[in-house]
Amino acid sequence: MTAPLEFTDAARERAVEILSRYPAEYKKSAVVPLLHLAQEEWGYISPEAMACVAGLIDCSPVKVAEIATFYPMFNKEPVGENVLAVCHTLPCALTGCAGIFDHLSERLGIGLGETTEDGRFTLRKSECLAACDRGPVLLVNRRLHTHLTPDKVDEIIDGLEEG
Amino acid sequence: MATITIDDRQYTVEEGRNLIDAAADLGIDIPHFCYHPGLAPDGNCRMCLTEMEIRPGQFGIVTSCTIRIKDGMNFRFNSPAVLDNRKGIMEFLLINHPLDCPWCDQAGECKLQDHSFDHGRGHSRFVETKRVPPKKDLGPHITLYTTRCILCQRCTRFCDEITGTSELGVVQMGSKSEIATFEGVPLDNKMSANVADICPVGALVTKDFLYKPRIWHYEKVNTLCPGCATGCNTTLEVLHQKIYRTRPRHNEAVNGHWMCDEGRFCYHDWQDADRLQSPLKRVDGELRQVTWPDAMDAAVSGIRSVLDGEGDSAMGVVGSSMATNEENYLLSKLGKEAFGSSTTGLNRKPDGEAWTSKSGFRIAADKAPNSRGAGDMLGADSLDDILRGIGDGTIRGLYVLGGDIGQTLPPEVAEAFGKLDFLVVHDVRLSDLADLADVVFPGAIPFEKNGTMTNAQGRVQRLNPAFPQAGGAREDGAILGYVGQRMGIEMGGTDPAEILEEISGRVEGYGGLTYDLVGDQGVMKGGEEPSEAAGG
Ligand code: SF4
Ligand code: SF4
Ligand code: FES
Numbered sequence: 001m002t003a004p005l006e007f008t009d010a011a012r013e014r015a016v017e018i019l020s021r022y023p024a025e026y027k028k029s030a031v032v033p034l035l036h037l038a039q040e041e042w043g044y045i046s047p048e049a050m051a052c053v054a055g056l057i058d059c060s061p062v063k064v065a066e067i068a069t070f071y072p073m074f075n076k077e078p079v080g081e082n083v084l085a086v087c088h089t090l091p092c093a094l095t096g097c098a099g100i101f102d103h104l105s106e107r108l109g110i111g112l113g114e115t116t117e118d119g120r121f122t123l124r125k126s127e128c129l130a131a132c133d134r135g136p137v138l139l140v141n142r143r144l145h146t147h148l149t150p151d152k153v154d155e156i157i158d159g160l161e162e163g
Numbered sequence: 164m165a166t167i168t169i170d171d172r173q174y175t176v177e178e179g180r181n182l183i184d185a186a187a188d189l190g191i192d193i194p195h196f197c198y199h200p201g202l203a204p205d206g207n208c209r210m211c212l213t214e215m216e217i218r219p220g221q222f223g224i225v226t227s228c229t230i231r232i233k234d235g236m237n238f239r240f241n242s243p244a245v246l247d248n249r250k251g252i253m254e255f256l257l258i259n260h261p262l263d264c265p266w267c268d269q270a271g272e273c274k275l276q277d278h279s280f281d282h283g284r285g286h287s288r289f290v291e292t293k294r295v296p297p298k299k300d301l302g303p304h305i306t307l308y309t310t311r312c313i314l315c316q317r318c319t320r321f322c323d324e325i326t327g328t329s330e331l332g333v334v335q336m337g338s339k340s341e342i343a344t345f346e347g348v349p350l351d352n353k354m355s356a357n358v359a360d361i362c363p364v365g366a367l368v369t370k371d372f373l374y375k376p377r378i379w380h381y382e383k384v385n386t387l388c389p390g391c392a393t394g395c396n397t398t399l400e401v402l403h404q405k406i407y408r409t410r411p412r413h414n415e416a417v418n419g420h421w422m423c424d425e426g427r428f429c430y431h432d433w434q435d436a437d438r439l440q441s442p443l444k445r446v447d448g449e450l451r452q453v454t455w456p457d458a459m460d461a462a463v464s465g466i467r468s469v470l471d472g473e474g475d476s477a478m479g480v481v482g483s484s485m486a487t488n489e490e491n492y493l494l495s496k497l498g499k500e501a502f503g504s505s506t507t508g509l510n511r512k513p514d515g516e517a518w519t520s521k522s523g524f525r526i527a528a529d530k531a532p533n534s535r536g537a538g539d540m541l542g543a544d545s546l547d548d549i550l551r552g553i554g555d556g557t558i559r560g561l562y563v564l565g566g567d568i569g570q571t572l573p574p575e576v577a578e579a580f581g582k583l584d585f586l587v588v589h590d591v592r593l594s595d596l597a598d599l600a601d602v603v604f605p606g607a608i609p610f611e612k613n614g615t616m617t618n619a620q621g622r623v624q625r626l627n628p629a630f631p632q633a634g635g636a637r638e639d640g641a642i643l644g645y646v647g648q649r650m651g652i653e654m655g656g657t658d659p660a661e662i663l664e665e666i667s668g669r670v671e672g673y674g675g676l677t678y679d680l681v682g683d684q685g686v687m688k689g690g691e692e693p694s695e696a697a698g699g
């Protein structure tokens with residue numbers, strides 16, 4: 001059995017607050033917000049983190065793994081400070097998302113799923129981000145950038161490098 | 164009851180029944196993958212789509228597995244829309260399928276093969292590369308051929324609903340979805356191998372039945388599991404006098420659709436046991452192999468000398484919870500009629516662990532299949548009277564049915580039996596019971612027996628032989644019949660059906676029972692209703 005991680009006291013308090021939003025017999029409903037909390041705590045959702053969440057909602061850990069692996073926004077491996085996800089679903093593909101991805105890949109010197117050596121950027125693809133009319137789109141951490149061009153992408157990266 | 168219409172014909176079916184089951188009762192097969200009558204409907208595979216009248220004159224596509232029959236429902240099972248949908252579903256399901264039927268263990272009993280044949284399009288339009296996820300070792304008994312899985316989730320629902328252990332889940336998303344266990348939490352529960360039975364395709368297989376002869380070569384034998392007093396109904400698959408597989412046989416009143424892993428795989432222990440090859444007789448303190456006539460003479464003269472020397476009640480009989488009702492009955496008859504008012508006993512196994520699944524499936528603490536029936540036939544459910552008789556010297560000889568490969572004699576019993584002047588034993592291997600005997604007759608294992616057993620609930624059920632007795636063994640009933648005859652009593656027929664008829668006239672609670680009545684689903688003795696079904 002994978003030994004569960006333990007939340008810090010502060011995170012534990014937030015977990016209690018999250019759980020309090022749901023009736024006790026439906027505490028499994030708290031799985032997604034708790035996974036977000038775990039990701040904030042540890043940067044990514046390891047099996048140990050899944051086991052921690054499973055313990056909080058009284059369910060078998062594979063049921064947490066189902067959710068954590070279903071949603072691409074949950075990192076299953078350590079990631080850089082900034083996670084860049086280029087949408088590659090059909091509408092974005094038609095607007096040229098492949099060029100955006102290649103540009104990012106070249107500029108950062110990393111391929112799909114990789115993280116820069118300095119640990120600042122991770123490059124990903126994502127499924128539809130519900131902005132199909134504004135493609136190509138890029139999700140930077142939790143912020144969405146639309147109507148991208150290589151120049152716009154450079155601006156975004158410059159900003160992040162400075163910041 | 165409800166009247167429904169299917170393809171313009173009217174039928175009367177049970178109100179509230181699941182549409183797939185109701186149609187099956189009528190002999191109509193609605194193709195389906197994810198629905199299983201032992202699990203709650205899930206509606207995920209979409210194979211069971213049919214058309215139902217949802218407003219007067221207007222039909223809509225529904226999943227049959229989630230429909231419960233109401234009066235007046237009107238269905239179209241074979242409309243162009245229905246057939247077209249099925250075709251589409253089949254095509255989707257086969258997109259990533261490896262089509263490795265020639266070496267798949269499910270071939271011949273695979274729903275995907277069947278439905279593909281009936282509803283598939285015969286060629287694939289998929290030109291992209293198929294996903295080839297590796298196979299996975301899910302637990303001690305089960306392997307997942309990931310490529311063959313159609314994600315019907317019968318297996319995950321079994322672990323959620325029936326065992327409550329929830330070891331299986333679907334991880335990843337979309338075309339990458341896979342059945343998986345969590346790191347360090349394998350599929351390891353008391354009923355885990357049932358997932359291989361209910362997997363409609365060849366994705367989940369038991370390691371025990373991997374790369375075995377093709378399924379259509381086997382003879383199927385309906386019998387009972389000898390593993391505990393639950394008496395799960397089973398079907399054995401037998402080829403060249405060897406069992407290759409045991410599977411649960413549906414009996415709602417006993418085991419539902421399931422059986423436990425221990426019971427499922429126990430056939431190995433029995434079938435591989437080091438069996439007695441011939442009768443044995445004690446000569447100069449040692450057991451030696453002898454012929455049947457020789458052993459019979461020795462048994463009869465030994466019994467006679469006890470009876471002649473010590474009087475009628477000096478011979479006792481001890482039945483076996485591994486033996487059938489008919490065998491125990493013949494033994495008790497031999498005791499009464501040939502030995503005269505004899506004392507009876509039953510050598511019970513010490514209880515093991517009892518367990519009840521989330522859904523109510525029960526594994527009995529009594530690890531013998533017929534303690535209840537043996538007790539009914541013998542009028543004894545322990546060795547107390549026998550041990551007392553040996554202790555006070557009134558019992559000088561015993562006739563004992565053994566036959567349990569897993570049992571060892573408790574020291575006090577072994578000590579008591581050791582004091583006897585004469586001991587006749589039926590056994591299947593050189594056990595510590597056989598070790599004490601003066602004459603040993605090689606008897607049959609439960610997989611070789613024909614007869615009835617009574618489970619813990621009091622349900623009388625039939626046992627059928629998978630193959631004849633191994634080596635030099637004989638049917639225990641026939642041996643008892645012959646001993647009786649040699650002792651000069653009328654034992655009657657030794658055919659189990661005839662004996663059951665005799666039992667029905669003489670043993671309380673068994674009145675009116677016949678072989679036919681017991682059938683392949685069993686009946687409660689004494690017409691008692693089961694207090695509670697164990698099936699779950
Ligand atoms: S392994 Fe079998 S039972 Fe489980 S989801 Fe796949 S096809 Fe269904
Ligand atoms: S519950 Fe008992 S009878 Fe049923 S399969 Fe298991 S051991 Fe055999
Ligand atoms: S396809 Fe890219 S946002 Fe929808």
Ligand code: FES
Pocket residue numbers: 194195196197198205206207208209210211212226227228229
């Ligand atoms: S059987 Fe109805 S959807 Fe699968």
